[in-house]
Amino acid sequence: MNQSYADYVPAFKAISDETRLKIIDMLSCGEMCACDILDEFKLSQSTLSYHMKILSKSGLVNATRDGAWMRYTLNKDKTNEVLAFLTGITREKEDCICKKCEKDFHI
Numbered sequence: 001m002n003q004s005y006a007d008y009v010p011a012f013k014a015i016s017d018e019t020r021l022k023i024i025d026m027l028s029c030g031e032m033c034a035c036d037i038l039d040e041f042k043l044s045q046s047t048l049s050y051h052m053k054i055l056s057k058s059g060l061v062n063a064t065r066d067g068a069w070m071r072y073t074l075n076k077d078k079t080n081e082v083l084a085f086l087t088g089i090t091r092e093k094e095d096c097i098c099k100k101c102e103k104d105f106h107i
Contacts, residue, residue, distance in 0.1 A: 011082045014058035019043070020051050027061060027074040034070045 015021055019041065026032060026040065038048050052072060055061035059078040064071045 008082060008085050010058040011060055011078070014054050014060055017051070017054075020055055023051060023055060023072075024060065024074065024079075027072055031071055031073045033066065034072065037072065 015024065022040070023037060026037060034045075034048060034052065037052075038045060041048065043051075052061065052063065052070065055072075056063045060075055060082070062073045062075050064073075
């Protein structure tokens with residue numbers, strides 16, 4: 001495996017929260033203004049900003065300033081990359097880490 005597990009930790013941490021998962025689901029339909037996202041939750045603007053910062057830093061969400069508000073889109077390239085990584089580590093493969101363990105322990 002060429003990817004580093006550590007490279008994907010921020011994305012998995014970002015989606016480990018129910019609110020952020022719902023935001024990702026909302027953004028799957030297209031661009032949304034922070035004000036529209038805020039309408040769906042009983043959150044303060046600062047709490048929403050906190051969640052959006054985590055999603056943006058993870059690379060899963062793109063953020064663009066639009067006057068006083070931010071507009072958000074799902075980063076489809078990053079979400080596809082994360083999905084491919086998860087698929088890759090959850091399927092059996094010739095160079096699987098478990099096969100290396102078998103050789104090391106003569107199983």
